[in-house]
Structure formats: C-alpha cells, structure tokens
Amino acid sequence: MPPRIQTALGMGLAVMAAALFMAALWRDRPVHANAQGNETVAQGYASPLEVLLSPDGTRLFVLCQQSEEVRVLNTATFTVVKNIAVGRVPRGFSLSPEGDRLFVTNSWDDTLSVIDTRTLAVVATWPVGAEPSSVVEDRTCKRLFVANRISSNVAVLDAQTGTEEKRLRAGRGASYLTPSPDGGRLYATHIFPNPSPHRTAPESEITVIDTAHAVVVDRIPLHSIAGVFHLAFSADGRLGVVAEYHPKNLVPLAHLEHGGAFADTLTLFGADVGKQVEIPLDELERYASQPFSVAIAPDKSRIYVTCGGSERVIVVDVPRLLHFIHSRPFPESASFAQNLSASSNYVVARIPVGHNPRGLALNRNGQKLFVANRLDDTISVIDTRTNRVASTIALVSPKTLFELRKGEQAFYTARYSFQGQIGCATCHIDSTFDGLTWDLEPDGFGRDIVDNRPIEDLKDTEPFKWNGGNPNLPTECGPRTEKFFWRSENYDNRTLTDLVSYVRGLPSRPNRWRLPHREFTPAQERGKAFFERSVDKFGKPIPETNRCSYCHSGPKGTNQKSFDVGTRKPADNSGLLDTPQLTNIALTAPYLHDGSARSLEEIWTVFNPDDKHGRTNDLTKDELNDLIEYLRTR
C-alpha cells in the first residue's frame, strides 16, 4: 500500500476513532429540550454538587452531577488527578471509614458505584432502591446504608457484596445520611413532608438508626418543616444541626412582604442545647434561601451553612448561638423561626460565593472550607479565619454560558423575589415539587387552595395553573410569578426566555414501575383496560367525557382542557379545572387540585361519589387497585 494511502487510511481511522470516542463520551448524558422543543444533549457542564476531602487532606473529591463523574483534585495545586465516570445523575457520595473506598449513589440508575481510592477506578456497581441519594458505610465496614429518595427508605447492604439485607422505613423522600461521631447512630433526613391531614402544618422527621443492629430506634419530629437536608455533628457529639425549610403554606403566599413564605432554619439538638430547638437564619433583607449543607468547625466555634438560593455561606457563632438559646425563655413551639431579628445575635457572616452553592467540606484544622458552586462549575475556598473567599477553583467546563444554564441559574436563585426570600427551587426542590398545598393568591385566607404540581416534561401540557389560566410558560413564569410570588420586579425578557427554556427542557425521571419494552404486568394490563374502556361493567356505555382516557389522553396523559370533575370545595372559586398530566403520577402525592386526596386511591374512594371524575364506582376494590397499578406506569 502506498504511504500516502496508508497515511490517509490511518488518518481516517484516527478520525473515526476520535468520533467514536466522542460519541462514547456523550452517550447517556442527560438530555434536555431547547426552547424550540428540540432535544439537545446537555452542554457538558460539571455541576459540582458535593465535595469530600481524603482522610490525609491531599485530595478533593468533587461529585459532578451533570457530567456524571467524580473529579479528583490535588489539594495542593487543584489540578485534576483523575475524572471517574459514574452512573446517571449522581447525587451523593461518601468515603469508607478506612478511606479506601468511595461510594457514589447514581440517582437515575438506581445503582451504587464503588470506587477504589488507590486506583481511582470503579470496582463495582450495585443495584439499590429507587433514586439513591446518599450512602454511608458503618464503622465496622460490614454494612452500607443507602437513602432512597423515591422508595422513602434506607436500604441496608452487605458492604462487601452489595447484597441488600433489608430496607428501613424513613421519611418521605429520604435523601441524606449522617453518622454520629462514634458511628453508633445514623441520622436520615428527607426532602418531602410525611403524609399529614389536609391543610395542617407539615411534619418531618430525622430517622435515627442503630447501626449495629440496623434498625430504626427513634424518629426526631420536626414540626412545621418540609424539606430537610444535610445534618452535621460537632466532633464531641454534643451538638447536632440540620438544615431545613419551614414553609408558611397555611397563609397566602402573596404575603411575602409581610414576613415571608418560608423561614430558612436550623434545628439544633443534643446535650449542648438540651431541648431540641429551631433557629432562623433569615434576617430582614438578608434571607438565607434554600439552606442545604451544614458543617461544624472542629473546635465547635462555628457552624457553616450553604444557601443555594441566596448564593451565600452563612457563618454561625456557636457560643453566641447557645447564649441566645439559653438566655431567653424557651418558646412553647420550640422554635424561634418567626423571629427575624434573632439571627443577628449569632450569624456573624454571610459570605457571597457562586451560583447555587451546595456541598461543603472543612479541612482537618477547620481553616479551609470548600464549597461546591453547582451552577458555576467552581469550588470556593473560604478562609475561615477571615470568613472570605480566598480562592475560586474553576472546574473544566464550557466557556460559554448557554441559555439552559442561565435558565437553571434563574430557577435556583432567590435574587428576583422580594428581599431575596425564595426562588423557583424553593418550592420545586431539585426541580421537582415540595409535597405541599399552597394558598397562592391574595383572595383571602383559605380560598383556592392548590397542590404544587411537578414540573417534569412539561412540553404539550399547557395551559398552566389548576384553573388553566396561564396559556404558556412565559406567562406562568413571567407576570404570574412577578405578581403572586416575587412581589418585586421580575426578570428581564432574556432571563425569562432562559428560564422558560430550562423549565420546558426538564426531562421526566425514569419511571420505576414501568417494565422494559413497554410491557405490562398482568395487574397493569388489567388496569390499562379499565383506563381505556368505553363500557362499564354493566354494559352501559360510558360517555366520552367520563372516560379516563378521554381527559387523560396522549403521551402525557392530558388533553389540555378543563373539566368539572366534582371536586370543587366550598372555598374554590370554580369547579372547572385543568386536566393535569400523569407524568410519574405515583410520586407526586397529594392529589387533586387542592391536595385533598392523600393517595391515588382516595381520588376515587373518597372524592368521586357521583362518578364525575371518571366512571369508577362500578369497580371492585381489586379492580381499582389494577387501575392504580397502571397509572403508576405513566
């Protein structure tokens, strides 16, 4: 073969190999839709969500959610040691007690990646529960505990084989795990409130697990809390701190200017505080929107909290905090959350960092604090002696800020709302929902209560709002938000366009009840027949508008029209309601426009006495169960 041809062939092969390599790199990346509704791959951002230091402090592990990898940095130079590919949408990671293994939860794969920290290679991938979000290995290295967000439990695995032993009941949306300093207890938090009666204050918990016996031994109640995130202990174990949202959803949200729709708080527990107590981080005009991660200095002098919406790290002086708590009468509610002047007594700094700061890591002497800025692709390094950002590490990331990225920043930031109190993500936690019902508009207390709907896969589900009042997303996210939510000047047109692009492009999570290849279980198959039937069990035709498949038609399960399905309550201004889409309907309790149905079953067993919400009263209990099994596949 002539050399020229050989060279050309070699170059061709090289190009092909490069193309294949690039294709392999891009395979399985999260897919978003752009503003025109066309699907595009994500733009290659890293989106660092959590950070960890190796036991010797020489390496910084960065969990990058969007690039789906763990990036390992040298802490002396902050150069990349290695990028380790993991599963889809990783959400949590932790080191084994020995430091020899790094465990990563892949929330969209329902798997756990096990990384050997010496070779920096994935040595095992184990199946776990639905949407694993956090993982901890016990001190004896015998068991792994994994918090599964959709399963709402903590799975117990054999740490050597990954074999699942059992699952422990946790709070709804179980997401974050923290061991006590002695390793004897594990504390699990959850992001959605536990079920409670309609229009009562939300209830959450910290699930306490005995790690030696792997059983739940206690549940610390968190009253009026919905959205509980990271938890930390002081080194002596005498102070526990958890970051959380305290929604005020029983009063109209339009009262943002009268004291806020949320209190952003910490609950403190342990011997140092005595009785468990809730303290606010907010101050007038200086809100601490979306508190997420928390760390306590080794000498217990400071508590650090990232606030994803406020884009700051809050620094709490612990002695001043304890003095504040102990020097005044203990509130009957065990909460100072409503006191907007409280935090000035103990918050000593609000350090600006990057977009959507999330995970935190303190170095061993507590002098350096690493902060993952998820929507900047940066790590802020804070000098805790000065409470200033000493440096910012830029992760490898596209230079261009694409519209989806800008839209996501607009979605998470609180800078647009009145005094920076809330962002879209405050109610749509991690771009989902919050499990709450809200009184949104200033039409009087208790009028037109609405359930917060999820926002996945919204294309072709217009109009929006339960009354169908907003014809499209620009209206929904623009003037409506400005008027009822932000109570302040809204986005400029460009930002609104970016935000709409981001929201419209949110994909739906994998459906955990759907079998591969669109097959159905026998129960799902039977349920599908009920969903699609046109004749009831007595042979009587069901009017078209009273068939499940008429209103909930099409791939998203909505014909985008409004109907009166007999669910109007005395406080509702109208009974005419937009037909909600059915995307991942199994996950989004409560149901109906006002959230009065706590389960899918109650939609028909309690709220459909006259068969206006579909013909269902001819069904037996097992047939209704079949219908629900089918709906869960949507």
Next chain:
Amino acid sequence: MKKIGTIALLLAAGTLAFATPPKMPRYRFEIFTTANGLPDNHVYSVLVDGDRIWAGTENGLAVYENQAWKTYTTKDGLAHRAVLSLALDKRTGDVWAGTMGGLSRISGGRIDSYTQLNSGLSNDVVYGVSVEGENVWVATAAGACRLDLHTDQWTLYNERNTPMIEIWVYGVSATPSKVYYAVWGSGILEYDQKTGRWDKYEDPDGETEMVLFKDQGLIHEITTSVSYVDNILWAATYFGDSRYDGRYWHNFLTKDSGLPSNFTNFIKGVDAQRAWFCTDKGLAYYDGTNWAVYRPSLKDGKPEMTVRDAQGTVTPIAVTTAPAHNYILGIDFQGSDIWVATAKGLSHGILQK
C-alpha cells in the same frame, strides 16, 4: 399362686394410685390489667419483641418496656382503637397491627395506617397479619391481601382468583415456602410461594355438626387460626383443631384429647410436635403426647392446672396462679416464658423450674 396374683394386683393398683403425671411446664402467672397500666382488659392479641411486649387491646395498642406501659391510640395515627392482630418484621423491628379500622405499621414510634380508602387494602377489618421477607400478608373481613414493601403494590386474593368460597379471612401464617390463610367457612387456603399456586383444605365430610372422617382432613370449615412451623400446619377451628404434616392429618377434639374446648380462637405451633391452643375454656399446651391446661377454674375461678397423659389420665396440679381469664385470645413466647392475651387481662407466664 393365688397369693402371688393378689400381690401383683396390689402392686399394679399401687403404681396407678401413685403414678407421677408427665412433667409439663408450670408457670407463675403475673396479670396486667387496667389496674397496672393496660389501656383495656380486653386483650385481642399479644406480641413479643425482645424485651418489649405489645398488647393489642380494645382501646389501643400498648407496649410494655422498662416496667412501664405506653399506649398508642388513633391520636397517634393508629387505624382503629381495637387491635385484633399483631406481627413483627424481625428484620426491621417494625410492628404491624391489624385493627377494626385498617392496618397500621409502627416503625420507630411512627405509625402509618393503611385503610380500604387510602390504600389497596381489601377491607378495614383486619383479623390477621403476618410478615415474610418484603411481603406483608393480611387477613381481612373481605378477602386476603399482600402488600409488597418494595413496590408498594397490593395484591388482593378473593373468590375471583383463589379457591376461596367465603371471603371472611380470620388468620394468616406466612413463611418463605408457604402461606396459609384460615378462612371462616372456607377451610384453609395454601399459597405456594415458589409456584404461585393456591390449594385448599376442607373438612372432608363437609358436616358442620359431626365428624364422620376423623384424621382424614381438616376438622371443620370454620377455621379461625393457622400456624405453620417446621413444615407442620397447625389449624384451629371453632369445632376442634388439626395438625397436618403434608401427608397425614391428625384431629384434636375434647372427647379424645386434652383440649379443654373445641372452640379455639388462636393456635400457635412451637415446632413440629408442640403447640399452644387458645380456647374459650382455657389455655392448652400439647407436647406431642401429653396435654396441660391452664385456667381459672370454670367452677370457682381458682387457679387450675391439669395434666393429661397419653392414656387419658387427667391429674390436677397444685398451682396458685392462672391466666387472667379462661377466654384466651392469643399467645406468644419470650424464651421459656409465655404471654397470654385473654378477655380480661394480659398474663405473663413465668416458667417455674
């Protein structure tokens, strides 16, 4: 020769007169009632959970721990005040309570309740519950059902998909190999976990008033309780009880066993040979040969224990304590001790050496 014969006869009579009854367990019973912390004297069910004792009463679920009772009520989330049945998930420590108004799960102090309105549960009257692996098997007044804890899926079993004729299901015993349901009026239903198939055991003579075919099948259709242990099925009815080893049946009636009454509320096997019978006329223990009955005397209410040997000889044993009442509703074991649910209090039987 005549003399020798007389001596032998006297010796035999003497042996009979001074025969030692078979050694059966003796207990000192301590009684718990509303007087010492129980929320109600009517105790439907009892469950031993290590050092904790759970008592399902007519007025709440009580738990005895560290020498004190704590009661869970509907205010705490319990589905109904009357707790008919209890089961322990040994892996997680969760307790499942079948009530007159639904099924409750007690986990680390938190109670979640499932009803026929808010879940796939077939009926709110839950007579029996049993946990096996990731499945909770439930016996209700309108069929049986299973909750898969991994998928949250409910599967209902009734006359449409099993050989069940009546749907009034009283008891359930679930193991990794077989699940047995006691169906009031429909005998025993057997579910094979491996094949997913159902089988049915009925009274072979079909007679409700008499037993024509002794030891040839289930004693009666009106079954109340089942217990499957060591591959042996123990079945209780209101008209006698049965033991089934997979091939042979053995029936127990008052007329030919030590059973104090044919009316049996609850049965619990210890192993393949031994079982406890909770009847309306006292608590009975069968060790495979001999019987013991524990109760307040039906005549004068004084504590009573009797032992019946293989020959049918009944010997009274002097005791100073007895279960709180002769109407026995449930039993569970705590090592060598027993806990007994009765219509008038909970009894702790402490084994006497």
